[in-house]
Amino acid sequence: MSTETLGEKLRQIREQNELPLRKVSALLDIDVAILSKMERGERKLSKEVVLKLADIYKCNPEELLVLFLSEKIMYEIQDEDLGEKALKVAEKKVKYLKANKTK
Amino acid sequence: MSTETLGEKLRQIREQNELPLRKVSALLDIDVAILSKMERGERKLSKEVVLKLADIYKCNPEELLVLFLSEKIMYEIQDEDLGEKALKVAEKKVKYLKANKTK
DNA sequence: ATTCTATTGACAATAAGTGTCAAAAATAGT
DNA sequence: ACTATTTTTGACACTTATTGTCAATAGAAT
Numbered sequence: 018m019s020t021e022t023l024g025e026k027l028r029q030i031r032e033q034n035e036l037p038l039r040k041v042s043a044l045l046d047i048d049v050a051i052l053s054k055m056e057r058g059e060r061k062l063s064k065e066v067v068l069k070l071a072d073i074y075k076c077n078p079e080e081l082l083v084l085f086l087s088e089k090i091m092y093e094i095q096d097e098d099l100g101e102k103a104l105k106v107a108e109k110k111v112k113y114l115k116a117n118k119t120k
Numbered sequence: 121m122s123t124e125t126l127g128e129k130l131r132q133i134r135e136q137n138e139l140p141l142r143k144v145s146a147l148l149d150i151d152v153a154i155l156s157k158m159e160r161g162e163r164k165l166s167k168e169v170v171l172k173l174a175d176i177y178k179c180n181p182e183e184l185l186v187l188f189l190s191e192k193i194m195y196e197i198q199d200e201d202l203g204e205k206a207l208k209v210a211e212k213k214v215k216y217l218k219a220n221k222t223k
Numbered sequence: 224a225t226t227c228t229a230t231t232g233a234c235a236a237t238a239a240g241t242g243t244c245a246a247a248a249a250t251a252g253t
Numbered sequence: 254a255c256t257a258t259t260t261t262t263g264a265c266a267c268t269t270a271t272t273g274t275c276a277a278t279a280g281a282a283t
Contacts, residue, residue: 018212018213018216020216037258037259037260038259038260039258039259039260047242048241048242048243048244049259049260049261050242050243050244050260050261050262050263051241051242051243053259053260053261053262054261054262057261059261059262060240060241061240061241079202082200082202082206083202083205083206083209084209085206086196086197086200086202086203086205086206087206087207087209087210087213089196089197089206090193090196090197090206090207090210091210091213091214093189093192093193093196094189094192094193094210094214097185097189099182099185099186099189100189100214101211101214101215101218102182102186103185103186103188103189103190103192103193104190104193104207104210104211104214105211106186106187106190107190107193107194107197107207108204108207108208108211109121110121110190110194111194111197111203111204111207112204113121113123115204140227140228140229141228141229142227142228142229150273151273151274151275152228152229152230153229153230153231153232153273153274153275154272154273154274156228156229156230156231157230157231160230162230162231163271163272164271164272
């Protein structure tokens with residue numbers, strides 16, 4: 018399985034597109050330093066930035082978003098012994114909510 | 121399935137034990153106001169408080185901790201469409217980590 | 224009515240997250 | 254080796270979140 022972080026993946030994609038941080042950060046309208054840190058996991062990525070990057074790199078946003086969310090989840094359960102159980106409970110809740118979304 | 125929050129469950133347990141907020145908050149060494157808000161979901165619970173409460177109420181800490189963690193997870197994926205996918209990815213990661221924990 | 228219990232909101236203190244900038248380090252091109 | 258460009262690093266200010274303290278209010282019980 019992929020043990021790559023979202024930041025690492027984004028860097029990889031950027032390098033494949035041969036875009037310097039400078040250009041991408043200009044498109045994102047954020048400082049080069051911040052983007053650099055985001056790619057190296059020193060600063061958090063936001064959902065908005067992830068979506069904009071998917072747009073810039075013309076890649077599938079879903080894959081990036083799932084990775085983004087899963088990293089946030091992993092951060093919460095870090096090295097908790099009960100992490101797996103908590104995940105299963107959360108899954109049940111999500112399914113329950115989905116079944117009862119009376120929109 | 122149980123749609124009860126951790127705070128609600130803790131209040132229920134406290135009432136079953138017929139303990140006033142005053143006494144419990146003294147044992148926890150936190151302000152009554154904060155505990156009141158924690159039970160009603162207005163303030164976040166910490167892992168430490170949850171464990172102390174399990175001790176005070178002499179109940180199984182695991183069940184409370186799982187609920188505690190699952191709520192933190194739920195908060196991260198809120199109403200994300202990709203929440204369920206992210207949960208599955210996180211589960212794989214947890215299993216991967218568990219299999220490779222070379223302590 | 225008085226006492227015990229619980230809730231609410233205002234406030235300060237602290238911590239966490241974010242943006243900006245400039246200098247230093249690394250890399251690439253000539 | 255020199256210069257350009259790109260990337261990294263750290264310091265700083267600024268904003269936002271979180272947390273604790275307290276007092277006033279409301280509710281419940283006797």
